[in-house]
Amino acid sequence: MLTDDKVIEQFAVNHDRLFAGKSPRISTKAAAAAQQFLKKDVLSHFAYEERYIFPGLLRAGLGAEVANDVAEIRKDHRALIKEIKELTALLAKEKLTSEDVVVLREAMRAFGKHLQRHAVKENKLFPSLV
Numbered sequence: 001m002l003t004d005d006k007v008i009e010q011f012a013v014n015h016d017r018l019f020a021g022k023s024p025r026i027s028t029k030a031a032a033a034a035q036q037f038l039k040k041d042v043l044s045h046f047a048y049e050e051r052y053i054f055p056g057l058l059r060a061g062l063g064a065e066v067a068n069d070v071a072e073i074r075k076d077h078r079a080l081i082k083e084i085k086e087l088t089a090l091l092a093k094e095k096l097t098s099e100d101v102v103v104l105r106e107a108m109r110a111f112g113k114h115l116q117r118h119a120v121k122e123n124k125l126f127p128s129l130v
C-alpha cells in the first residue's frame with residue numbers, strides 16, 4: 001500500500017500525464033492509468049485506514065479529541081470518495097469534449113488540494129503509520 005506521501009506524489013504524476021498533451025486532448029492511456037490509480041491506490045489506502053488505523057486509534061482510548069479527529073478524517077474520506085466517483089466518471093468517458101477537459105482539470109486541481117489537506121490532518125494524528 002502507498003503511504004500518504006506516495007499517494008500525493010503519484011497523484012501529481014497522474015495529473016501531469018493527463019494534461020501533458022496538447023489541450024484539450026487527453027490520452028486514453030493516461031485516463032486509464034488515472035482511473036486505476038484512484039481505484040487501486042487511493043481508495044484502497046482509505047479502506048485500509050478505515051479498517052485498521054481508525055478502529056485501532058479509537059480502541060486505544062486516546063480521548064475525545066482523537067475521537068473527534070478520527071470523525072473529521074472519516075468525513076474527509078466520504079467527501080474525497082464522492083470526488084473520486086466524479087473524476088472516474090469523467091475519465092471513463094469515451095470522448096471528452098473541451099468543456100469536459102476544463103471540468104476535469106478543475107476537479108483534479110480541487111481533489112489534489114483536498115487530498116493534501118487531508119494528509120496533513122492524518123500526519124498530525126498518526127505520523128509514520130501509513
Ligand SMILES: [Fe+2]
Pocket residue numbers: 003004045049119122130
Ligand atoms: Fe492516509
Ligand SMILES: [Fe+2]
Pocket residue numbers: 045046049073077118122
Ligand atoms: Fe485518509
